[in-house]
Amino acid sequence: MMRHRGFILWFTGLSGAGKSTLASRVEQELRERAVPVELLDGDEVRQNLSKGLGFSKEDRDTNIRRIGFVANLLARNHAVAITAAISPYRAIRDEIRGRSNAPFVEVYCECDIDELERRDVKGLYKKARAGLIKNFTGIDDPYEAPEQPEVRVDTHQESEDQSYAKIMTYLESRGYVPPPAEALQLPSEQRQASLKRLKEWGYL
């Protein structure tokens, strides 16, 4: 198994912009590359850490700070923490970035709101327009786009594959994740012998 430094991969963007889809593709790929990784998605976190919180600015901020707290614990212990909450407020994202003990990689999933309303996969925009959901980001609640995200994907113009490739290329070019196993072309026998020896000594 490989040893990694850990980092936070922070997705942000409107509902339906592709955060969860891209986040779980990256998660799956990193698992295949033997990288310790956790995806903290909005629903799981609300269930386990933030039950009882609503969608007021204060409650949203608390929820996002909790995600940031847990992501930082993971990242500074050499795991990759992927988050995929809307996280609409710039100040809170920047606060979490500032507190992080590991690299913070912000991925802005950009998508035209007209396009999101047209797709409306979960029917949420329609409900928000009808006033059935209050404090819906992009409709009656603000979304503050990142000014200098490490990665910017445009899920209206790009295919999912293109957006995904942008993210992986960034992570590989920075050395944050190892290339896929088949690209490593390691001298297999020597490597196995070294690994075996280190295991015998209690390392690995």
Next chain:
Amino acid sequence: MMRHRGFILWFTGLSGAGKSTLASRVEQELRERAVPVELLDGDEVRQNLSKGLGFSKEDRDTNIRRIGFVANLLARNHAVAITAAISPYRAIRDEIRGRSNAPFVEVYCECDIDELERRDVKGLYKKARAGLIKNFTGIDDPYEAPEQPEVRVDTHQESEDQSYAKIMTYLESRGYVPPPAEALQLPSEQRQASLKRLKEWGYL
């Protein structure tokens, strides 16, 4: 650096029984042995994950479940998660044990309540007896001792060093933590060469 499987070291016991003291000694020692470790103490968790929760049974259970959730995320990503909350209810501790994806080591810090009231380092027992603090474990709130903890320390009868040694001996005997560096007596040159090679290949 070493590679570890991760586990949860769960301290439980009455207020003043020595949980935090022993937990932070273990934490410090593991850091010195290059083991990734986090101490989730009661106060830090209440600040970052459980603000707004009180001390009713329901709120306590929620707080302990959150600690368990985070501890499990850390432990399954190869870090050691040490917790030091009173965690008075057996069913909740056992629930967290059951959900854990990594070894769960329960350390019961036993201490006679008369002795704790005599010491009363923080003056909390006096306040609880006077009714100034409500729902105080051991006074007007129950504490359910573990039936089969992995480690049992008696901080009334034992010295701090004795209790600490019991815990470390258990962890070392199970292979959960490596022995101190000076005890390893590794063949240093060979080891360095192997480590160097693995680093060049992107491992470690």
